[in-house]
Amino acid sequence: MKLGKRGITITEAGIALFILLISIAYLNNLAVSYMLTLSSVKERYLANSLAQEGIELAIALRNKQFEHNVGRVNPTNPVEWLGIPNETDTYCLGLENGEIKTSTSPTEGCLIIITSSPVFYRKIKFEKYGSENFASSSIVKVTSEVTFRNLEPIKIETILTSGIFIPFSTSSP
Numbered sequence: 001m002k003l004g005k006r007g008i009t010i011t012e013a014g015i016a017l018f019i020l021l022i023s024i025a026y027l028n029n030l031a032v033s034y035m036l037t038l039s040s041v042k043e044r045y046l047a048n049s050l051a052q053e054g055i056e057l058a059i060a061l062r063n064k065q066f067e068h069n070v071g072r073v074n075p076t077n078p079v080e081w082l083g084i085p086n087e088t089d090t091y092c093l094g095l096e097n098g099e100i101k102t103s104t105s106p107t108e109g110c111l112i113i114i115t116s117s118p119v120f121y122r123k124i125k126f127e128k129y130g131s132e133n134f135a136s137s138s139i140v141k142v143t144s145e146v147t148f149r150n151l152e153p154i155k156i157e158t159i160l161t162s163g164i165f166i167p168f169s170t171s172s173p
Contacts, residue, residue, distance in 0.1 A: 048156075
């Protein structure tokens, strides 16, 4: 009577262990890659939200100035109705005790601190919009730019008007 082989050889066990270790290493690499991607998405989402907040602060500044100045526009300074002294500078806008505070920003932008996140910098630029012949004194382009981790900045732009609208007349036949 012939007895059959029982058990496995050391070579077979080694190959099985090697395949198991390769699989675990691959899954670990996949999990780390997923976490890095998730972290990057979170940071970009925060940067986008901060850029959007900059636009909303510019709109709130326009609304505040419009309420106080009743929409007066100085044609020689297109951004005076926003309360911005110079259109060539970049600005920091923020809330302090419920009031919108404006200051010129350093070159890199204004530091925004969010715990357990990278360092974010935001700068807001106000520019004339339209050609010289157009009533550009009542229209301004606002750009909110957020930079972080030496990556390409997140930019959001919008157009603000001074709130003065000239209705067109309709004539009935």
